[in-house]
Amino acid sequence: MLPELDSSPAAARVLIVEDDVLIRAIVADELRSAGFSVVEAASADEALSYLKAGGQTDLVFSDVWMPGSLNGLDLARQLRDEYPSLPIILASGNLGSQNLADFGLFIRKPYDVEHAVAMVSEALGFEPRAVVR
Amino acid sequence: MKQPCILIVEADVLVRNPLAEYLRECGYQVQEAFNPTEARQLLGKGSKRIDIVLADVDDVRGENGFALARWIRTHHPSIEVILAGTISMAAAKAGELCEEGPKLSKPYDHRMIADHVRRLQAARDRGAPTE
Numbered sequence: 001m002l003p004e005l006d007s008s009p010a011a012a013r014v015l016i017v018e019d020d021v022l023i024r025a026i027v028a029d030e031l032r033s034a035g036f037s038v039v040e041a042a043s044a045d046e047a048l049s050y051l052k053a054g055g056q057t058d059l060v061f062s063d064v065w066m067p068g069s070l071n072g073l074d075l076a077r078q079l080r081d082e083y084p085s086l087p088i089i090l091a092s093g094n095l096g097s098q099n100l101a102d103f104g105l106f107i108r109k110p111y112d113v114e115h116a117v118a119m120v121s122e123a124l125g126f127e128p129r130a131v132v133r
Numbered sequence: 134m135k136q137p138c139i140l141i142v143e144a145d146v147l148v149r150n151p152l153a154e155y156l157r158e159c160g161y162q163v164q165e166a167f168n169p170t171e172a173r174q175l176l177g178k179g180s181k182r183i184d185i186v187l188a189d190v191d192d193v194r195g196e197n198g199f200a201l202a203r204w205i206r207t208h209h210p211s212i213e214v215i216l217a218g219t220i221s222m223a224a225a226k227a228g229e230l231c232e233e234g235p236k237l238s239k240p241y242d243h244r245m246i247a248d249h250v251r252r253l254q255a256a257r258d259r260g261a262p263t264e
Contacts, residue, residue: 021171022178025164029180039150042167046146053147053257 012124013037015055017047017062017075018091027061030113031120044070048078057086059124061116063109064092064100076103087123091116136235138162138181142172142188142201147253148220151246152187152227159227160235169201176209183212187226190218220247 014036018024021042028038039057041047045068047060060079064072076088080103088104091111100106107119121127139161143149153163164181166172169188176183186205188198202214215230217223221244228243 021166021174025175025179025181028165037154039146040153040165041146042171046167049257050146050150052260053253055147055150055253 012058012126013039013056014120015039015041015047015050015057015060015062017041017044017060017066017072019043019063019066019068023063026113027116030117034117034121036120043068044072044075047075051079051083059087059089059120061089061120062091064090065094073100073103089116089119089123136160136162137184138164139185139187139230140164140166140172140175140183142166142169142186142198143223144168144189145254147257148189148223148250151249151253152223155224155227155241155243155246156230156234159231161230169196169198169204172201173204176205176212183209185213185215185230187215187217187223187230189223190216220250223247224250 014031016024016028016038018027019042024040028040031038039050039055041050043066047062048070051057062072062075066072072090076090079086079088089107090100090103091107091109092100093109105119105123107116139156141149141153141163143152144167149165153165156163162181164175164179164183166175172186188201190198198216202216205212205214215226217226224243224246227246231243
């Protein structure tokens with residue numbers, strides 16, 4: 001069953017957590033072109049800072065391996081505990097010994113940005129749509 | 134008509150995000166950098182040509198906005214650099230940019246940004262949501 005969301009993706013906000021600014025900027029721009037509102041965090045610490053201040057988000061798209069006091073897995077664990085209904089997509093090129101599916105959806109790095117946008121759209125219950133430029 | 138692009142350099146997401154959203158609503162394209170290192174990466178290898186940099190003056194991981202401004206003037210002399218030392222100053226600069234910007238109408242009073250940021254920071258500091 002689709003969530004009760006406004007029919008426009010602009011009603012949905014995505015929190016991107018990615019320490020590589022060039023990747024973060026490209027993914028954020030593609031999501032905005034698809035109509036989403038995007039908040040950019042350079043680390044898991046920033047993401048938690050935003051959420052703890054009451055910042056709104058409908059989905060978290062996070063890299064796994066990041067510098068800082070928390071990595072993406074630590075973030076996913078906290079989100080699962082504190083915001084259990086918040087969809088999470090984790091991105092990593094190195095699975096290690098973790099079963100990332102325990103935390104949410106998974107996309108392997110390097111990923112095609114349009115595929116990432118399609119995953120976000122589907123996770124939020126929208127039809128993936130062509131990027132409008 | 135090409136939308137001008139502003140790069141915001143600010144370490145606190147609770148300041149950076151409201152400023153960025155305000156400027157986007159004014160019609161600008163906005164790129165966001167956590168610190169001067171990210172700013173230089175975006176200026177050098179980013180996919181968008183940046184026209185204006187709005188940067189925090191304060192020390193961020195050992196490099197302040199003045200040092201970044203000097204680097205930009207050397208390597209990208211056509212880029213306008215605006216430095217702001219406080220949230221109020223940054224919001225006022227954003228308000229000025231919106232006055233000059235591609236859209237005719239401002240989305241809201243820029244002073245509301247500073248108030249909004251302070252509420253977010255207070256909520257974060259006490260660990261409670263504002264809404």
